[in-house]
Amino acid sequence: MKAIAVDPGAGQPALVERPRPDPEPGEALVRTLRVGIDGTDHEVIAGHHGDLPDGADELVLGHEAVGVVEDPNGTALESGQFVVPTVRRRPDETNEFFDRGEPDMAPSGEYVERGIVGAHGFMAEYFTSPAEYLVPIPAELAPLGFLVEPISITEKALEHAVASRSAFEWEPDSALVLGNGPLGLITLAMFESVLEFDRTYCLGRRDRSHPTVELVSELGGTYVDSRETPVAEIPAEHEAVDLVYEATGHAKHAFETVEALAPNGVGVLLGVPEPWKFEVDGGRLHRELVLHNKALLGTVNSHRGHFEAAIDTLAQLPDWFTEELAAGVYDLENYRDAFDAGDEVVKTAIEFDGV
Amino acid sequence: MKAIAVDPGAGQPALVERPRPDPEPGEALVRTLRVGIDGTDHEVIAGHHGDLPDGADELVLGHEAVGVVEDPNGTALESGQFVVPTVRRRPDETNEFFDRGEPDMAPSGEYVERGIVGAHGFMAEYFTSPAEYLVPIPAELAPLGFLVEPISITEKALEHAVASRSAFEWEPDSALVLGNGPLGLITLAMFESVLEFDRTYCLGRRDRSHPTVELVSELGGTYVDSRETPVAEIPAEHEAVDLVYEATGHAKHAFETVEALAPNGVGVLLGVPEPWKFEVDGGRLHRELVLHNKALLGTVNSHRGHFEAAIDTLAQLPDWFTEELAAGVYDLENYRDAFDAGDEVVKTAIEFDGV
Numbered sequence: 001m002k003a004i005a006v007d008p009g010a011g012q013p014a015l016v017e018r019p020r021p022d023p024e025p026g027e028a029l030v031r032t033l034r035v036g037i038d039g040t041d042h043e044v045i046a047g048h049h050g051d052l053p054d055g056a057d058e059l060v061l062g063h064e065a066v067g068v069v070e071d072p073n074g075t076a077l078e079s080g081q082f083v084v085p086t087v088r089r090r091p092d093e094t095n096e097f098f099d100r101g102e103p104d105m106a107p108s109g110e111y112v113e114r115g116i117v118g119a120h121g122f123m124a125e126y127f128t129s130p131a132e133y134l135v136p137i138p139a140e141l142a143p144l145g146f147l148v149e150p151i152s153i154t155e156k157a158l159e160h161a162v163a164s165r166s167a168f169e170w171e172p173d174s175a176l177v178l179g180n181g182p183l184g185l186i187t188l189a190m191f192e193s194v195l196e197f198d199r200t201y202c203l204g205r206r207d208r209s210h211p212t213v214e215l216v217s218e219l220g221g222t223y224v225d226s227r228e229t230p231v232a233e234i235p236a237e238h239e240a241v242d243l244v245y246e247a248t249g250h251a252k253h254a255f256e257t258v259e260a261l262a263p264n265g266v267g268v269l270l271g272v273p274e275p276w277k278f279e280v281d282g283g284r285l286h287r288e289l290v291l292h293n294k295a296l297l298g299t300v301n302s303h304r305g306h307f308e309a310a311i312d313t314l315a316q317l318p319d320w321f322t323e324e325l326a327a328g329v330y331d332l333e334n335y336r337d338a339f340d341a342g343d344e345v346v347k348t349a350i351e352f353d354g355v
Numbered sequence: 356m357k358a359i360a361v362d363p364g365a366g367q368p369a370l371v372e373r374p375r376p377d378p379e380p381g382e383a384l385v386r387t388l389r390v391g392i393d394g395t396d397h398e399v400i401a402g403h404h405g406d407l408p409d410g411a412d413e414l415v416l417g418h419e420a421v422g423v424v425e426d427p428n429g430t431a432l433e434s435g436q437f438v439v440p441t442v443r444r445r446p447d448e449t450n451e452f453f454d455r456g457e458p459d460m461a462p463s464g465e466y467v468e469r470g471i472v473g474a475h476g477f478m479a480e481y482f483t484s485p486a487e488y489l490v491p492i493p494a495e496l497a498p499l500g501f502l503v504e505p506i507s508i509t510e511k512a513l514e515h516a517v518a519s520r521s522a523f524e525w526e527p528d529s530a531l532v533l534g535n536g537p538l539g540l541i542t543l544a545m546f547e548s549v550l551e552f553d554r555t556y557c558l559g560r561r562d563r564s565h566p567t568v569e570l571v572s573e574l575g576g577t578y579v580d581s582r583e584t585p586v587a588e589i590p591a592e593h594e595a596v597d598l599v600y601e602a603t604g605h606a607k608h609a610f611e612t613v614e615a616l617a618p619n620g621v622g623v624l625l626g627v628p629e630p631w632k633f634e635v636d637g638g639r640l641h642r643e644l645v646l647h648n649k650a651l652l653g654t655v656n657s658h659r660g661h662f663e664a665a666i667d668t669l670a671q672l673p674d675w676f677t678e679e680l681a682a683g684v685y686d687l688e689n690y691r692d693a694f695d696a697g698d699e700v701v702k703t704a705i706e707f708d709g710v
Contacts, residue, residue, distance in 0.1 A: 105523050105648055107618035156522075164519035164650065167511075168460050251637040254644070263462035269645050276638030282606040283631030289609070289653030290624050293460055295519065296651045298644030 003124035004335055004350070005058040009047020013061055013339055015332075023128040029071035030083060030134065032352040034329060035123050036064030036146035037338055038182060039249070040116060045339075049272065050116040062123030063087045063115035064349070066137065066145025075131035082142040083134040084311070085122060086304055087113050087149065104156060104301035113301075125352050135307040141314055143355040144322050147186065147347075151310035152302035154187045154245070157268040158195075159306070161243060164266050164295045172242030173198040176234065176260060177221075179247035180204035180212045182347040183270070185219070186325070187245050192220040194316045201238060203231065211344050219321065231256035241265065249273045254296070258285045263292035268299055358479035359690055359705070360413040364402020368416055368694055370687075378483040384426035385438060385489065387707040389684060390478050391419030391501035392693055393537060394604075395471060400694075404627065405471040417478030418442045418470035419704070421492065421500025430486035437497040438489040439666070440477060441659055442468050442504065459511060459656035468656075480707050490662040496669055498710040499677050502541065502702075506665035507657035509542045509600070512623040513550075514661070516598060519621050519650045527597030528553040531589065531615060532576075534602035535559035535567045537702040538625070540574070541680070542600050547575040549671045556593060558586065558603075566699050574676065586611035596620065604628045609651070613640045618647035623654055 001020045006013045023029045041061055043049035052059050069081045077083070088103035088111040097106035115121020137145050162170075175197045177184045184202060191200045200221040206213055208223065216223040222238065229237045231253055240262035246253050249271030257267035288294065302310075314322070328348035330338040338348040356375045361368045378384045396416055398404035407414050424436045432438070443458035443466040452461035470476020492500050517525075530552045532539045539557060546555045555576040561568055563578065571578040577593065584592045586608055595617035601608050604626030612622035643649065657665075669677070683703035685693040693703040 100524055102523050105619050107647055159522045160519075160648075160650075163522040164515075164652065166521065167514045167518040168457050169455055251641040254641040255635075255637060264460050269641060271641065272645055273638040273641050275636050275642075277634050277636045279632055279634050280610075280637065281630050281632050282610060282635065283628040286606040286609040286624060286626065286628050286653075287630075289651065290627055290655050292462055292653065293515075293655060294653050295515075296644065297519065298641075298647065298649050300645050300648060 001125035002332065003060045004062070005060045006045050007058050008044050008050060008052065013045060013335070015335065016058070018060070018124060020126050021128045023071060023073040026075065026130050027128045028069050028073050028075050028077050028131050028134060030067035030085070030127050030129060031070040032065060032067045032122055032125055032127060033142065033355050034066050034146045034349045034351050035062040036150070036347065036349040038064060038150060044116055048274070050113070051118050053118050053120060056120075059115070060120035060124055061115050062121035063113065064146045064149040065122035065127075066142055066148070067122070067127070068142075069134070070126065077131050077134060082137045082139055082145065084137050084145050084148040084307060085114070085127070085129050086133045086135065086307055087116070088301060089114060089119055089133070091118070101305070102303055104303045104306070123350065133304070135304060135311070137311050141311060144314055144326060146349045147314055147322070147325060148307055148310045150183050150186055151190070151313050152306040153183065153270065154190055155306040155309040155313065156302040157245065157270060157299045160297050160299050161266045161268050164297055165264070168264070170264060172265070174200070174239060174241040174262070175243040175245065176201040176203065176241040177245045177247065178203045178231065178253050178257070180206065180216060181247065182325075184247045185212060185215055185346060187247065188216065188221050189219050189317050189321050190313055193318055194313050199239070201234065201241065206343070212346055215324065215346065232259040234260045244268070246271055251276050252278060255280050255285060257296065258288055258294060261294050264294070266295040266297060268297050270299060356480035357687065358415045359417070360415045361400050362413050363399050363405060363407065368400060368690070370690065371413070373415070373479060375481050376483045378426060378428040381430065381485050382483045383424050383428050383430050383432050383486050383489060385422035385440070385482050385484060386425040387420060387422045387477055387480055387482060388497065388710050389421050389501045389704045389706050390417040391505070391702065391704040393419060393505060399471055403629070405468070406473050408473050408475060411475075414470070415475035415479055416470050417476035418468065419501045419504040420477035420482075421497055421503070422477070422482070423497070424489070425481065432486050432489060437492045437494055437500065439492050439500050439503040439662060440469070440482070440484050441488045441490065441662055442471070443656060444469060444474055444488070446473070456660070457658055459658045459661070478705065488659070490659060490666070492666050496666060499669055499681060501704045502669055502677070502680060503662055503665045505538050505541055506545070506668050507661040508538065508625065509545055510661040510664040510668065511657040512600065512625060512654045515652050515654050516621045516623050519652055520619065523619070525619060527620070529555070529594060529596040529617070530598040530600065531556040531558065531596040532600045532602065533558045533586065533608050533612070535561065535571060536602065539602045540567060540570055540701060542602065543571065543576050544574050544672050544676050545668055548673055549668050554594070556589065556596065561698070567701055570679065570701065587614040589615045599623070601626055606631045607633060610635050610640060612651065613643055613649060616649050619649070621650040621652065623652050625654060
């Protein structure tokens with residue numbers, strides 16, 4: 001079967017021929033339909049993040065997939081069921097985090113991630129997976145199923161943010177997304193269409209004529225050009241916000257988030273930057289965190305419950321917006337374009353088989 | 356009546372004569388028994404924190420009080436009831452935070468604090484207070500009632516910490532207290548005696564022969580001398596911990612906390628430092644927060660529910676430890692000693708009337 005693999009840090013993704021996998025007991029065989037591409041894929045390709053499977057000399061990419069069950073292989077799934085696979089897998093038999101359905105909380109070394117760390121991904125005509133990691137998705141949403149994994153990342157981040165503010169009455173009505181890449185824009189759409197924040201902001205460093213900036217307005221948000229208004233000046237220029245969602249990986253943003261937050265606000269951090277030393281007014285940030293009960297949370301990955309919530313969310317996003325996201329789906333033969341599309345295409349994905 | 360007042364930043368606390376207050380409708384008159392002294396009092400005296408009441412030229416100190424109802428004045432309280440007053444008061448009639456019983460979540464400007472910001476404190480032979488801010492305490496605990504306010508600060512911090520980890524299964528078994536001042540030691544005692552962490556650590560910068568360091572061991576904790584083992588090296592020297600409680604006000608500790616935490620851990624920050632610029636490896640801290648789902652929370656003050664919880668906690672602390680804390684109670688005539696006692700006295704308080 002055809003697959004897209006890379007030797008991380010040493011080359012570009014290539015179309016390769018691999019044997020079609022046979023499902024083990026408890027696994028189903030899935031025919032792949034579409035697989036999305038995100039910043040993590042580009043970091044893996046560049047060799048900045050992730051790892052080859054043991055003994056492998058290439059990694060099959062892809063962690064944002066939707067497929068259809070080809071062979072249930074005795075599991076509770078049915079042939080023809082559309083499914084979205086979760087990403088993390090047990091590194092070995094016993095693992096308390098996986099046992100309780102929280103692989104997203106497992107520390108480094110206690111998981112592999114398909115298409116990222118130590119396990120092949122879903123960019124192949126077929127893949128196998130234990131049935132417990134295959135989340136059913138309704139047929140009408142299957143064409144957009146490659147959006148479920150990124151949405152699930154935000155579902156988790158918001159669940160943790162809300163939990164962190166659950167010891168008091170918290171009624172956020174303003175939110176700021178740092179980053180207008182695919183995850184930032186999807187999150188902005190969730191803030192506007194599903195969570196119904198009164199006021200939303202989205203920060204980027206692109207000109208106002210850029211299509212992704214136009215999307216910010218169309219979604220109902222206010223665009224903030226970080227070259228004109230740094231994060232710390234957003235309260236003076238616009239307002240201090242109840243929730244900040246950081247999706248840039250720009251480490252200074254993690255600290256500036258404290259200054260952008262309103263009292264009792266929470267910032268969720270999702271970027272994964274490289275080491276970078278810089279000066280901060282640590283005294284002021286510390287004081288501000290304390291005197292105004294602010295919180296900063298890091299969150300990574302997501303579990304099956306977040307995928308299920310993401311499917312509900314996907315159904316609530318405006319059609320015009322999901323159509324915009326689906327406009328970047330490329331046929332397998334044009335897979336290189338999916339990796340090389342400029343940032344004017346909001347989101348790209350590769351189609352392995354028609355939905 | 357006698358009171359202890361100060362002109363913040365311009366002098367030392369002095370014994371002054373003030374008129375005995377008359378309770379307004381809804382207020383009770385309380386005869387003061389004991390009032391504790393903490394770091395905030397010293398910051399107020401130095402003029403680094405707090406503010407005079409409108410139109411006043413001195414501030415009556417004291418926010419850690421216990422007293423007895425002298426005149427219920429038509430409120431539901433009974434004469435002779437021992438009470439502990441909470442600290443924050445409404446700055447004006449309408450305030451949503453006070454309306455819902457969460458004055459601790461009110462931002463700057465939306466509260467006054469008795470003995471700290473804009474309102475006289477409890478270091479006087481009598482004080483008045485709306486009955487809603489007077490928390491009954493059993494007679495047998497009244498001699499230790501000046502410990503309720505500091506314990507309540509930790510009750511709030513822990514409530515927020517636990518809430519922030521409530522979106523997943525979190526079973527912390529190790530905790531680190533930064534600071535072996537009164538609040539640090541009281542918190543360590545709570546960790547050992549009430550919350551029953553398996554392993555606790557307490558960081559300070561005092562020699563191992565110091566009485567407060569001996570208390571750390573007697574409470575069951577491991578002392579960490581920050582001059583030998585900086586916060587960031589605690590995981591290598593001891594272990595990464597599930598919970599960090601920062602009570603030093605040393606701003607670098609807020610950032611180093613991220614490195615001391617185990618995966619999925621939470622650091623609560625309580626210190627109130629001055630501005631201070633320094634360099635951090637912001638990239639590494641940001642990455643570590645995200646990849647290991649770590650959280651940093653600032654928390655300040657406490658509400659009535661935390662005071663009630665603190666009274667339960669006080670009853671559970673070991674007698675030998677509370678006797679140690681009560682050893683620093685000074686008669687009113689010796690009030691200067693209560694402010695000037697060296698750090699070998701764990702905690703000091705002033706007795707206005709015998710319990």
